[in-house]
Amino acid sequence: MSRQAPTLEDVAREAGVSRATVSRVVNGVRNVDPAIQETVREAISRTGYAPNQAARSLVTRRTETVALVMSGAGDVSEEEQNAFAARVLGDPFFGRVVSGVVGQLRPRSMHPVLMFAETDEARREVVTYLRQGSADGALVVSTHADDPLPALLADAGLPAVLFARPSRPVALSYVDLAHRDGGRLAAEHLLGRGCRRIVTVSGPLGVPASQERLAGFRDTMARHGHAYVPLVQGGFTVDSGMAAMTRLLAEHPDVDGVFAANDLMAQGICQVLRERGHRVPHDVAVVGFDDSSVAVTCRPPLTTVRQPVEDMAAAMARLLAEHIRGVRTEPASVIFDPELVVRESA
Amino acid sequence: MSRQAPTLEDVAREAGVSRATVSRVVNGVRNVDPAIQETVREAISRTGYAPNQAARSLVTRRTETVALVMSGAGDVSEEEQNAFAARVLGDPFFGRVVSGVVGQLRPRSMHPVLMFAETDEARREVVTYLRQGSADGALVVSTHADDPLPALLADAGLPAVLFARPSRPVALSYVDLAHRDGGRLAAEHLLGRGCRRIVTVSGPLGVPASQERLAGFRDTMARHGHAYVPLVQGGFTVDSGMAAMTRLLAEHPDVDGVFAANDLMAQGICQVLRERGHRVPHDVAVVGFDDSSVAVTCRPPLTTVRQPVEDMAAAMARLLAEHIRGVRTEPASVIFDPELVVRESA
DNA sequence: ACGCCCTGGGAGAGCGCTCTATGCCGTTGT
DNA sequence: ACAACGGCATAGAGCGCTCTCCCAGGGCGT
Numbered sequence: 001m002s003r004q005a006p007t008l009e010d011v012a013r014e015a016g017v018s019r020a021t022v023s024r025v026v027n028g029v030r031n032v033d034p035a036i037q038e039t040v041r042e043a044i045s046r047t048g049y050a051p052n053q054a055a056r057s058l059v060t061r062r063t064e065t066v067a068l069v070m071s072g073a074g075d076v077s078e079e080e081q082n083a084f085a086a087r088v089l090g091d092p093f094f095g096r097v098v099s100g101v102v103g104q105l106r107p108r109s110m111h112p113v114l115m116f117a118e119t120d121e122a123r124r125e126v127v128t129y130l131r132q133g134s135a136d137g138a139l140v141v142s143t144h145a146d147d148p149l150p151a152l153l154a155d156a157g158l159p160a161v162l163f164a165r166p167s168r169p170v171a172l173s174y175v176d177l178a179h180r181d182g183g184r185l186a187a188e189h190l191l192g193r194g195c196r197r198i199v200t201v202s203g204p205l206g207v208p209a210s211q212e213r214l215a216g217f218r219d220t221m222a223r224h225g226h227a228y229v230p231l232v233q234g235g236f237t238v239d240s241g242m243a244a245m246t247r248l249l250a251e252h253p254d255v256d257g258v259f260a261a262n263d264l265m266a267q268g269i270c271q272v273l274r275e276r277g278h279r280v281p282h283d284v285a286v287v288g289f290d291d292s293s294v295a296v297t298c299r300p301p302l303t304t305v306r307q308p309v310e311d312m313a314a315a316m317a318r319l320l321a322e323h324i325r326g327v328r329t330e331p332a333s334v335i336f337d338p339e340l341v342v343r344e345s346a
Numbered sequence: 347m348s349r350q351a352p353t354l355e356d357v358a359r360e361a362g363v364s365r366a367t368v369s370r371v372v373n374g375v376r377n378v379d380p381a382i383q384e385t386v387r388e389a390i391s392r393t394g395y396a397p398n399q400a401a402r403s404l405v406t407r408r409t410e411t412v413a414l415v416m417s418g419a420g421d422v423s424e425e426e427q428n429a430f431a432a433r434v435l436g437d438p439f440f441g442r443v444v445s446g447v448v449g450q451l452r453p454r455s456m457h458p459v460l461m462f463a464e465t466d467e468a469r470r471e472v473v474t475y476l477r478q479g480s481a482d483g484a485l486v487v488s489t490h491a492d493d494p495l496p497a498l499l500a501d502a503g504l505p506a507v508l509f510a511r512p513s514r515p516v517a518l519s520y521v522d523l524a525h526r527d528g529g530r531l532a533a534e535h536l537l538g539r540g541c542r543r544i545v546t547v548s549g550p551l552g553v554p555a556s557q558e559r560l561a562g563f564r565d566t567m568a569r570h571g572h573a574y575v576p577l578v579q580g581g582f583t584v585d586s587g588m589a590a591m592t593r594l595l596a597e598h599p600d601v602d603g604v605f606a607a608n609d610l611m612a613q614g615i616c617q618v619l620r621e622r623g624h625r626v627p628h629d630v631a632v633v634g635f636d637d638s639s640v641a642v643t644c645r646p647p648l649t650t651v652r653q654p655v656e657d658m659a660a661a662m663a664r665l666l667a668e669h670i671r672g673v674r675t676e677p678a679s680v681i682f683d684p685e686l687v688v689r690e691s692a
Numbered sequence: 693a694c695g696c697c698c699t700g701g702g703a704g705a706g707c708g709c710t711c712t713a714t715g716c717c718g719t720t721g722t
Numbered sequence: 723a724c725a726a727c728g729g730c731a732t733a734g735a736g737c738g739c740t741c742t743c744c745c746a747g748g749g750c751g752t
Contacts, residue, residue: 009708017731018732024730031730032730036730036731052478052709055400055707055709055710057403059710063400068460082445096432098431099428099432102462111461113457113459114460134457363702364701366740366741369739373740377700379700398737400737402738403707403739404739
């Protein structure tokens, strides 16, 4: 640590002007004589001045920081806390969110601080963190439908934007996908390929997104005469996909099409199918959901319903920035359209 | 937004004591009468007081925040900036680092702010961020050997801890793995299994870790009479592993053992081998490196050299906390030992 | 009984910045 | 020529907190 860092005062003395003038130059406020501006700039680089963020925040009441919260539901046992972070981080979904958020925050000189809120305790900490003014607002990605965090945030009157519509209405902005349309796209593609013995592996049915994907899928199937589609509920993981497919195969060995509610499960499904001697897509066509990185890595590469996560995350950051600046006061929602990406699995 | 947030002053008035006393209670400083402590606590919860972090930081010169920087080398074109973040986030390695860091930071009530520094511009911003006092120190994970960020940080006298020893010496603490031993473990295992026509796919040879893994591997092979081991350089990605294996197979169709410098490449290698009709591990044994999540997901599950990334990241956070607190002033290094994890691929 | 120490609490001086109110000029209108 | 005006810079009042004195009072030793 070098000795005392230079302050505005030091720069002002060096440049022979007042603190206020230096402040104006630093913040790019008009009404400063160009000649003086130059003098000040020189003094700044000569002293190596860097404005103290704490002092600035104290008066502006802004930190240019937002909390990026991955929130789970209910209480989790002590030991599982780290597991939660690990699980979330392991999902390619997370990286896409961060990537989209960072892309928007950066040009605004804002920074994301990462938080995991899988217990009530942790959720209280998030609220406190914001109430302390450590961050200007929160971007919340919930892994469970009945996450209590959004309500806590709304009650505290803190700026926040959610990924996905909350199951209980909350006065916060959110960004979401037209999941129902996604389910429809999957069904249409499978039917269009000529599949007739179609089954599906849904996500956890407590999650609204899972319900919607399934509903859109079923409605479309029904409209084409398939009143009943065998279903097994999965958990959005590779393992759960494998387990689900194993069960479905036992009851419906002649299956020729599968709709998986996400790519991770689709991957597990492909693996099980291959091990059981079914060729994908020749014998069984598989459609995933998300178009995450595994869709490309998977053998065969997955035909999947694209969810533009990066764009959605970017929209979240944009909305939050507007709320923070006070440009937007009422909650808003932005719904994105899914898109079918055809690769080899179907 | 609720109206004006309560301040220390408000709580003091409510409790009928001075600001200083409330501050003492909030910060858990000794020498406060239990009865008064109780009164103050009540006043705090009645007013819903939350200390203002900016004001606190202004005087303590601490933010309880650290920058978690993923840094690349040299300059990257504008368009590639987002790609950099996406690439880093896509690697399972990243999640493990975050998970380990968060695990240590949390009990200390510290928070990580995520930064990507793939251009000189971005690196300057990181330094400025720290000089402004927005964060107390930095945890740096470089993706390239000649990353200039560590030197910038050291020159500015900012607390920082690196993942992996920098290629040019820098006066900063770092955490690393005994990569050489890892290479040795892989060689011994392959030889112990009876493999005799062994090849290897290294990481980028500009990276010290790649060199070391390779050196340890080669030395051990040499010591057992294998003076020459065919080598192709990879790029730590699945694709590069596939490409490398394709080339090796062309020149050495009778290969019976492969050492890959990381799991991602090992996965690509297994894929190519399978597609070419070689059974793993029956015909060809494959050993990876890292023991990342793909080691388990891969078919077959990978025998690999475990790098305890979470523990290493935790050690980084611990070292940084010590530097920040001033408990530790001299740079230190912590070297972890690799461990062979035997699964099915070898 | 007196002085001393030790504990618990208060007063007040900043920390470094922003921003409003104010003042100084040179210029313009009449 | 004088008032009015507008551009530029300064003075100074906080923002909310911590922390160093300092002081009051009670217990104890001699």
